[in-house]
Amino acid sequence: MAQVEATTERIIAADPEAVFDALADYKDVRGKVLPGHFSEYEVREGGDGDGTLVHWKLQATSKRVRDCLLEVSEPTDGQLVEKDRNSSMVTTWTVTPAGEGKSKAVVSTVWNGAGGIGGFFEKTFAPKGLGRIYDELLQNLATEVEK
Helix, strand or coil, X not given: CCEEEEEEEEEECCCHHHHHHHHHECCCCHHXXXXXXXXXXXXXXXXXXXXXXXXXXXXXXXXXXXXXXXXXXXXXXXXXXXXXXXXXXXXXXXXXXCCCCCEEEEEXXXXXXCCHHHHHXXXXXXXXXXXXXXXXXXXXXHHHHCC
């Protein structure tokens, strides 16, 4: 079983605090910026960063739907970590300054992939697909915070 990783980043024309606060706002903002690949979005506990428990289904492909129940933590300033209770998937969001009034938002997801030929295809194609999904999410986030 090999570890699979997908990473996407975007420069956003907003202060890092504003970008991070929007990402950590599961109650109002996060549901609005999720692309169509996400469904059944529900905040079950908390709603603002650390201590939040959030559920969604992620449809990565027409056949692959992942039921996610995520525990949110903030291990360091500018970082959100979402650990899925239903799998090995961990998504880390990092927001850092990128010049005057700009931020760099990076999202990285890792999980234990399948073995054998299925694992080969997962490791080859899943990062690109997930990267496109997160690129759309980051574009929606940018649109939200650059208002």
